[in-house]
Amino acid sequence: MKAYQEIAIVECGEAIAAIPLEQFAVESPHPYQKLGASYGALSPYYLRQSVLDSLKVAQALLQQVHQGWQIKIFDAYRPVEVQQFMVDYTFAEVVQARKLNLTELTEAQRQEIWEQVYQFWAFPNLNPATPPPHSTGAAVDVTLVDDTGKTVNMGTQIDEISPASYPDYYADSTDAAQQQYHIYRQLLNSVMCKAGFRRHPNEWWHFSLGDQMWAWAYNQENPAQPMTARYGRLV
Template identity: 30%
Template sequence: MMTLDSTFLLDIRYATTNNFTGEQMYDCGKCYLREPVAELLIEAHKEFKKAGYRIKLFDCYRPRPIQYKLWESVPDPRYVARPWKGSVHNRGGAVDLTLVDSTGKELEMGTPYDFFGERAHQDFKDLPADILQHRSLLTETLRKYHFSPIRTEWWHFDYNKNKLYPLSDLVWDCN
């Protein structure tokens, strides 16, 4: 993504220990997506930038061997896709993200990234008005660019233009 638009912020959590497993999953933090997915995310990012925000990416394409490791930590299909079926992340068609303001500070979304509980669910409404507005801005803008949220995570969006890409085990080169 960064070669297509360097104004995205990257915080690829699975390349660090700052994730729900507490283990580094990726050798380095990179964001890969299928070309049509990346192009539409760039268009959404342009709209956010006009409003004074930027996208911060937490995860993009995820090799399926990593999906197995995540499943070992949290074998709950509400939060981690079954690796034998694969996820949209394993196909290069999903992003985990949030919005930041002009100074790079994350907008408050009610929970941190990868919080597994009802408070992170899309339909959880017992939140302050500003948090509900932030979530709505994120979701409604991304919907315009063919990204759909999942019910249990405010940060996860799947590309939904009727293209199911093949599963991939490819692990990227960090050089």
């Protein structure tokens, strides 16, 4: 169990809403559907209504700083079944990258690879007390697009399992390109946090509002006024 999963959930019952894709830049076709993940009756482009409203505010704040820039949505709502699909896919990717044989892994190797995967991916848990953040409809993976329509280079791809994906990885770099990665990550974090979101501690691209991770981050900043989560897993 991760620290944020200890936060209590008091479900508010707010409806999930379709993201108006014409108002944002969008990763298309959706990266997980392209791999074969099935979302059932919904699509990945859904969020709780208040979370969607706040995402619109974040984009407006971005455009006050950089006219014509947009938030690019990589992923939003994710059923637990898709979480399981992607966790298994990522495990296999790590095995392949290390040139190992999946059927010949030792138990120690399996354990070490799973630990690496779960630094970035939430466990695909069906326990309503500990839902994966994206399955609540309150988490979104985003990046930036400039006024020419080009995706901004943030230093790593979304979902990259690497220390370079940690939000402040490039903070102390003296390399000019890496300094720029950090500036762009800070810009994204600034507009999202001003709109009410909080960022995943290990992922520069993951933001949430109202779920357990959001409440945990809020409570780190405001220990005297702790919050509970208001969004649980959508079923």
